[in-house]
Amino acid sequence: MPALEGIEHVIVLMLENRSFDCMLGKLYPSDPSFEGLRGGENNVWLNQPVPVWSSTNTPLDSTSACIPDPDPGESFTDMTMQLFGQPPAPTATMAGFVQNYMAQTPMPASSRAPMHYFTPEQVPVISTLAKSFGVCDQWYASAPCQTWPNRFFTHTGTSQGFVNNDQFPIPFPAPSIFGLLSAAGRSWRVYFHDVPQSILLRDVWLRAPLHYRFFSTFLSDAINGTLPNYSFIEPHYFTDLFLNRIPNDQHPPHNVLYGEQLIAAVYNAVRNSPVWKKSLLVITYDEHGGCFDHMPPPAAVSPGGPLPQGFAFDRYGVRVPAVIVSPYMPPGSRVRAMPTGVPSPAAPHPFDHTSIIKTLRLLFNLGGPLTNRDAAAPDLLGPLSLIDPQNDGPATVTPVPATPTIAQLETRAAASPNGMQSALSQMAAQLPPQPLPPGAALPPPSAMVAPAQATVARAHLNAVSQVRAFLGL
């Protein structure tokens, strides 16, 4: 594997809550081997088929770019209904997305919203990169759960049995990839915009001020060629009226064009960095967020450990987009770890977020697995098959111009926080009020108790204030 010798910098950008079909389902419409949308996929609502569809606006207008609006349900219960329908089928049929969407209170105006997808022309940045490098149509969220379980799987290979955002002990005690990197003397940084969700990891609490930087630092580190071995990038989760910033995480109903701008910024920085030839950039999403995908998630290896809420984490979540960018990746690659079609429950397994852990462990000699899940996960080094790092891809990618209006900023700030934003606000109240000194005793994990804030603006204030105090910013 040439990449094993050549890659020294891994960058992961994890966005929010979009399914594979939603973002890339129409990437290769004429390729029968590509597991994308054919056009006939549908759900049924009130005995009427609700097919997949796309708005005709290119470039996207601010309404189309925010579909589905309102935000679909994303709790473990919601996802179970989306996958198995109601009454539940014995196996996942992907027939319950519309059913679950219309079960919300108040009932959304349109049953079609969760069946919406974007065409490649509407999301040109991620589509261009997917075609110029590699797209994985077998990358599943690690668990059929909300953001936090999936992000914890990304960092630790487990969610320790918790299925929803607001139930985790803080700090989250599972050993993480950041701990392995530190122990091996490898450099890492988390680059964030407002509130880094990964700050909940017990592993990082003593090291956080040394490793957490704003996203602007990522851009300068890339240009200066000083990127660490592992960079994890967290998007803007909240609306910030003070800085006129709107979320770029693509979490419904946030405008996907701002996420496109973020992807472009990351790619352009890495592509034009002195370390480009030694880099691997993974662009993926934590979970599908209630957006339709037609591929039933296969069985998964349970990570092991406690199961406080009864779910064994023995099946994956819904498929999410994953674009693999590296000069070692042949252009136009379809990155797969197993035969096409509905995967079997046995090895070989598809990619999931723990493939990132597996790749980093192999690449940087970090030792054994964190859990059974990342032990079984396929790594990304095999698909990086070029002998020499010769695929330079486009020199830059250009996103669709979009700037939030004052009215849009104010609307978002006054809205009720989504599940992720509420949980981040509650989480922040558990953070120590200042950076922990080296060698300090870590507090035992405790349950989150702070009340959720009524608006995005208040949730943002709470989360940002306490995170900055903890990081000493």
Place this chain on the structure above:
Amino acid sequence: MSRLGTRTTIGLLSLALASGALAQQATNPPGATKPVDITRLTIAIVVVIVAIAAIWLYGRRTTLLKDNLLPQIAPERQPYSLGRWQMAFWFVIIFDSFVAIYIARDDFNSLNPQALWLMGISAASGVSAVVVDVLKDSPADAANRGLKALGLQNYDDVERTRAEIAQREALLKTVPPPANAPQLAVEISDRELLLAAYERVIRPFVSQGWYKDLTTDTNGAALHRVQTLVWTIALGVVFIATVIANLTTGVATHLIMPQFDTSLLLLLGISNAGYIGFKYPEPQQ
């Protein structure tokens, strides 16, 4: 004129003479009145000083002379506005001159076209400055929107939040502690976070003192502001000196206020236009 009257006016008189403006006035025209009565002059000076002090004190405690870009800031902490201050400056000078002349001479026909032009130029500048503030989306606007989204519409809301903290702290001090003490503690923490953020947000927009407020923006010293301030003060000093000098001599009432020629008025207009022109792109303090 008494010896005291002569001493108090001689310095300003010299300045006015040096400007050349007084030279135009020094010649008594036909119909010049008799020199002023010293008692009336003293009363006039006292009234003028009281009026200036009243405007200054009122201006410090209210938003009379302030920008008021963030209504969430207490009036006494609002930064001084160059446009408003300039308006007030000419208003005070011309009004006080008018009052002083009236008291001293018992004649209210002292306003001349040049004085009205000065008030007009400063008023136009003040209005233009306000229009620019309204039109442009400045960092202050973003701060205002952000604070409003947090429930702080104005300074009353800040004071209400402080009162709510004090009220809950008082409840927590009761013996035995109330059953909802943990909830009260969370509510206090919530409000303290809000006020901490409030202080952080308003910090760049609170007054740094009169001179800094008038001569700087968030980038530091601003030449267009300094220029406007200097020319305004220079012409103001000349105006006052001329009035005092003429009041103590036998100049006719309608000629006591200086008759600035077109060039001087144009100079002030250009200076103010420069200030307004540069104000649009400037980051607001």
